Amino acid sequence: MINEPLLFYPLRFSWTPAQTGGKVVLYTVSVADNIDFNNAYIERGLVSASFTYPGSAPRLRFGVGYFIRVQATDDAGIPIGRPVTTTFTLPSLSVVLSSPANGEVVASKTPAFSWQGEASYHIVTVIDPQTNRSHRSGGITGNSWTYSGPDLKPGITYSWNVTPSNQQGEPMGDPSETWAFTVPSADQVTLISPLNARIDTAFPQFSWNRLQSATGGNVVYRIIIFNENGDVIHSADVPGTNYTYPKDATGLEYGRRYTWSVGAVAGGSEIGRRSNTAWFVTPFVQTTGQEVTISEIEQAIKMVLADYPQFERFKGMVLSGIQGPSGPLTPGQLMEYIEKFKIVNVTAK
Numbered sequence: 001m002i003n004e005p006l007l008f009y010p011l012r013f014s015w016t017p018a019q020t021g022g023k024v025v026l027y028t029v030s031v032a033d034n035i036d037f038n039n040a041y042i043e044r045g046l047v048s049a050s051f052t053y054p055g056s057a058p059r060l061r062f063g064v065g066y067f068i069r070v071q072a073t074d075d076a077g078i079p080i081g082r083p084v085t086t087t088f089t090l091p092s093l094s095v096v097l098s099s100p101a102n103g104e105v106v107a108s109k110t111p112a113f114s115w116q117g118e119a120s121y122h123i124v125t126v127i128d129p130q131t132n133r134s135h136r137s138g139g140i141t142g143n144s145w146t147y148s149g150p151d152l153k154p155g156i157t158y159s160w161n162v163t164p165s166n167q168q169g170e171p172m173g174d175p176s177e178t179w180a181f182t183v184p185s186a187d188q189v190t191l192i193s194p195l196n197a198r199i200d201t202a203f204p205q206f207s208w209n210r211l212q213s214a215t216g217g218n219v220v221y222r223i224i225i226f227n228e229n230g231d232v233i234h235s236a237d238v239p240g241t242n243y244t245y246p247k248d249a250t251g252l253e254y255g256r257r258y259t260w261s262v263g264a265v266a267g268g269s270e271i272g273r274r275s276n277t278a279w280f281v282t283p284f285v286q287t288t289g290q291e292v293t294i295s296e297i298e299q300a301i302k303m304v305l306a307d308y309p310q311f312e313r314f315k316g317m318v319l320s321g322i323q324g325p326s327g328p329l330t331p332g333q334l335m336e337y338i339e340k341f342k343i344v345n346v347t348a349k
Contacts, residue, residue: 001016001069001193001298002014002015002068002083002084002085003013003015003016006063006086006088007164008090008091008174009093009119009120009164010052010054010055010220011031011052011053011060011088011090012051012052012053012147012204013050013051013068013108014049014050015027015049015050015070015084016049017049018072018080018081019215020072020080023074023332024074024075025072025073025074025080026044026045026046026047026072026073026074026075027045027047027049027051027070027071027072027073028042028043028044028045028046028070028071028073028075028077029042029043029046029051029056029068029069029070030042030067030068030069030071031053031060031066031067031068032066032067032255032269033061033064033065033066033067034067035067037067037069040069041053041057041058044077047248048105051070051272051277055166055168057168060090061090062090062091062092062093062114062173062174063089063090063091063092064089064090065087065088065089066087066088066089066090067085067086067087068085068086068087068088068250069081069083069084069085070083070085071086073227073287078190080225083124084165087259090244091116091118092150092173092174093164093172093173094117094118094120095115095116095117095162095163095164095173095174095175095176096115096116096117097115097124097160097161097162097176097177097179098114098116098285099113099114099196100113100179100181101179102123102179102180102181103179103180103181103182104181104182104184105181105183105184105191105276106181106182106183106184106276106278107167107184107191107195107196107261107275107277107278108190108192108195108278109150109151109152109154109183109184109190109209110146110147110152110192110195111146111147111152111181111183111195112144112145112146112147112163112195112196112197113144113145113160113320114143114144114196115143115144115146115162115176116143117143117162117164117176118164119165119172119173119223120141120167121138121139121140121141121164121165121166121167121169121172122139122140122143122145122163122164122165122168122169123136123138123139123162123163123164123165124136124137124140124145124160124161124164125160125161125163125175126147126149126152126158126159126160127159127160127178128154128156128158129156129157129158129159130153133227133340135147135149135150136168136169138169139165139166139167139169139170139176140166144197144262146195147276151201151330153185154183154184154185154186154188155182155184155185155186155320156182156183156184157181157182157183158180158181158182158183159178159179159180159181159303160178160179160180160181161175161176161177161178162175162176162180163175163176164202182274183312184273184275185273185299187207187211187271187272187273188272188273188274188275188276188319189209189211189221189262189263189264189273189274189275190208190209191206191208191209191260191262191275192207192208192209193205193206193207194206194278194280195278195280196279196280197280197281198280198281198283199280199281199282199283201282201283202245202251202252202253202254202282202283203244203245203247203252204244204245204252204280204282205242205243205244205245206223206243206244206260206262207241207242207243208221208241208262208275209241210241211264211272213266213267213271217267218239218265218266219238219265219266219271220237220238220239220264220265220266221237221238221240221243221262221263221264221265222236222237222238222262222264223235223238223243223260223261223262223306224260224261224262224263225245225258225259225260226258226260226277227256227258228256228257228258230259233250233252233258234249234250237265239299252280252282254282254283254284255281255282255283255284256282257279257280257281258279258280258282259277259278259279260277260278260279260280261274261275261276261277261278262274262275263275264332282340312336
């Protein structure tokens with residue numbers, strides 16, 4: 001009997017070993033797109049009761065029905081008993097693009113790409129329309145990738161798509177639809193970090209590229225940070241191209257999405273063009289069930305306290321109880337506190 005379910009990408013399956021009273025038994029596996037097994041791929045002399053379709057074999061096609069036959073033999077290749085047969089259809093690996101949005105002017109010269117896909121690995125292809133040359137990422141785990149190829153040219157519109165692949169970066173399906181994005185022009189501020197990503201602190205460090213003043217004067221950059229509603233929650237004038245969110249400013253909430261942009265001023269006048277906006281999400285522990293567990297609370301507290309040096313003395317301690325103004329807090333109540341307020345004091349007993 002061939003065991004279910006079959007695994008794909010690559011095709012893998014196993015079967016119940018033949019009962020031969022201790023005699024030597026080998027297996028022959030045949031894979032074909034027809035019940036008569038014409039032009040089948042055949043592999044003989046298998047010792048174990050499992051099989052992985054090799055990458056060197058003819059490529060299996062998505063959406064096509066296939067037949068598998070397993071025949072036990074002795075060491076001379078003479079069949080033992082009847083073969084077992086099953087069927088399968090190789091499922092299609094669809095990919096849905098997420099960002100940059102089609103036609104978007106990105107905020108950086110090293111854009112971050114994201115998509116939704118079912119494969120274990122994907123290839124991102126970025127195409128230069130001027131030369132028709134492309135840069136491919138290689139096999140990527142997960143559903144995101146930050147561009148790391150040759151420098152993209154200011155003001156140029158590129159196209160991109162994503163293809164399911166194996167670990168070696170070999171295509172395993174059809175590519176997604178193709179979208180376009182435009183790199184900022186040379187006179188526009190471009191953002192470097194954080195760039196459309198989840199970060200690991202509520203006090204992020206921001207960075208962007210430098211613009212030159214036509215008069216050679218000093219350039220000051222104005223960074224603006226917005227909350228999910230588009231309200232400005234923080235801004236600052238910065239002489240350089242780096243800025244760390246200050247700990248005496250209105251605290252960023254944990255587990256929230258923010259956007260930011262940067263403009264440049266020299267001699268009291270704006271120079272160039274303000275950057276496009278990028279987003280980031282502050283850290284927080286993702287819960288696995290309807291109710292928050294104590295272990296998840298402990299992880300959340302450690303994450304919050306790690307942002308504040310004055311709480312270093314609590315590192316390594318075990319959470320044994322939570323006390324609020326009106327008595328012990330439930331895990332759910334504590335999560336509400338952490339989401340709404342910045343921790344300013346902790347007492348250990």
